[in-house]
Structures are given as C-alpha cells and as structure tokens.
Amino acid sequence: MNSNLLHVEIVQKRNSIAKKSFIVDAVKGFLSNYSSITPGVTIHNHEFEENPNLLEHVECISFCDTEQDSEVVGSEANFVYHVYTLDTFGVETDTMTDTASGEELSAADVWALPAEEFHGLWESLVFDSELKEDLLKFVETAFEFADLRVDPNVISWNRVVLLHGPPGTGKTSLCRALAQKLAIRLGDRFPRARLLEINAHGLFSKWFSESGKLVAKLFDRIREIVDDPKMLACVLVDEVESLAHARRAALAGLEPSDSIRAVNAILTQLDRLKRYPNALVLTTSNVTGAIDVAFVDRADIKRHVGPPSERAAYEILRGCCAELMARGVVAPREQLFALRVLEAARFADTEGSRASLRLWAAARAAATHSISGRALRRLPFLARALYSGARPPLLQFIEALHAALTSHLADASDLEKNDLPVET
16 A cells, blocks of 8 residues: 555535536646645645635645555655535435324435535544544445455455444444545545435334334335435444344334334345445444344444543544634634654643643543543533633633533532433
C-alpha cells in the first residue's frame, strides 16, 4: 500500500455547474503551491481568495488518509480526488399504516448521500482502536470481491457490520458517517447513494398485529432502491437486539406467534440483500449479550465500541475546544497541543502547555469514570452555560469543563441512588 496515498475530498458548491474534471484540475494547480500536506486538514472557501476558480466553485477541500497521520511531501503524494455536492433536502420519513389501529407509523428514515447533516461527522469521531480504518477496509474489500466475481459459495461474506456496546459511545453516528464516507469514496461507481435507517425497537414494540405485511412493505421499499445498480444502499438497523427480545418473548408465549414470524422475515430479507452487490447492512446493539445468535452469525465484522479511553477523551475535548474557539465562544484562539507533543515533552508544565495539561487532566478524570462519548461532548455546553462567562479565555474555560464534569458525576451518582437509569 502506498504510504503517501491521500484522498482529497472536494465539496462542490450547490450552484456550481462546472465539470468535475475542471474542478480537479483547479485543485491540482492550487495544491502545487504546497510543499507538504497534513492529513486531516480542511481548507475552506475563504482561503481561496487568490484562486477565482476555487472561490466560485468549491466550498472546501479536505485531505483524508486512514494510514497516514504525519505530513506528506506534496511532490511525492499519490492524490485520489473525490468531487461531490452535499444534499440539503434532509431526511425523508417512509411511513406505513397499521391497518389494525389505523395509526401511521414511521418505517424508516431515508437520507440521500452525501448529506449536509453528516458533513464532517467521520472526522469528528474519535476511537481508541483503528475501528474506522478497519470498517473502511472491510467494505472496500467486500465491493472488490463483488467486482472480481469471487464465488460466494467458496468465500463467504455478507456485507453486514455489527457494532455493539453501551449507549452513547457513537455506534449509530459511526454507521451514518461510514455510509457518508462510502458515498464519497465510491462516487464514481455509485453516482447515487441512500442511507435507510430502521428502528428495530419501534418495529417490534408496535407492529405485531400486522408485522408480516409491514416487514414485506418495508423491504419492498429497500428493494426498489437496490434494484438500481448505480445506487449504493446502506441499511442501518438500530437496536438489533430487539430481534432477540421478540424471538424469546414469542417462544416463551409472552408475545403473539406473529412476532417470531416477523423476526424470521427480517432475517430472511437481510439474507436476500447480500445478492445485491450495491447493498450494505449496518447494525448496532446496546445490549451485547442480548443479540440474536442467528443474526450474529450473519455479521462479517463484529466490533465492541466502549467509552473513550483517556487518549480518545483528550482528542474529543481538544476538538470541542477548537470548535468553540473557531466560533468565538472561547476567545482568543490559543493552541492546544496534540497528545504526542505533550508526551514528547514529557508533559512539562510551561506557560504554553498549561491549558493542554489541564485538558489532559479532565480527559483522564472522564476516562476513569467511563464517561460516554455522548456525555463527554455535552460537557463543553454545560461548562459554557453554567460555569463560565461570555467569551472566556481558554484556560478559564477548561476550568469550567472540570466543574461541569464534577457536576455531571454528582448528578449521575444521585440518579443511581434513586434507582433511575443513567447514561454516564
């Protein structure tokens, strides 16, 4: 693999009618001015003032690479260009009618990809392992095998992903971000892409009376999408453990036998999707031990997603602070060092590193108490709302973060004492 491979993702303005080849040539000319490029950096439109072509047609340029985290010499880089526009129409909800009650029920949320709502989501997610990188490799290999017509009777793969772990750790967000990233990376092969998000918990809590018909209608809709060979279809099933719950309840006589038929129907329909080389199934579960064994066996890759470690927590909080400084909520803008820089300096306490070290202390405290990623990302809001004034300097804001963390832990402890559910 080329260690200097860089994916260049270019967001084309919605009102631009320029051809992709024109935009790629303009970007190539622009990048020729750079002696080195850092993966993970995004160049925004206001930085194109001296390049009228980019100023008119491009929103931003991002450099992405799953294998590279240090600067790449521009003349030695192998660039792969992806030009795309963001869909701004938002989510479309597919509904169905329960004929027994007449109630209109949500069957699935559908996004056209790449979607504006998910722009930057992939880059914002931080995990301890190479989870994102492994998922991309898995999907790219699955599509490669389909392209090469590898015999599925000899080599088995289903294009099914299972992410499991406690609530608030970013499983659903990662599935959405992966679908968005694939729509961008595979844009030449699939000019159109959709994400269909199915809530399994809602499906089995309401639809037993008409479950067979409703499941059939739902997958008829999915097949309408995957019948288009130029359409990438990502089907996201949240709370897939609901399949196991429905099956056990039916076998125990606690639910109508219709429910187990609905579960089996969904498993059968998911099996049929693997016939389509343009379909990918993404699933999440909050209760690892409750996942249906029949479904687990269908998943090609199964990964646990837990609370952030101290390293991941630091990068999450560092990204939050950078965003608030960029928006003027925290002022003035100051530097927060990457963890590897602090480590290289052996965490020496200097005037320039003090804010970074205090943020590292907050990250370590959060990790010690297994704070979820969702709760961690909420702390900056609480710090600003409750513990700091308007436009605080960075170090003062980080002290407010510590106060917000202490308050969060106290609130969580009170909830546990009163036997109330709590998301740490």
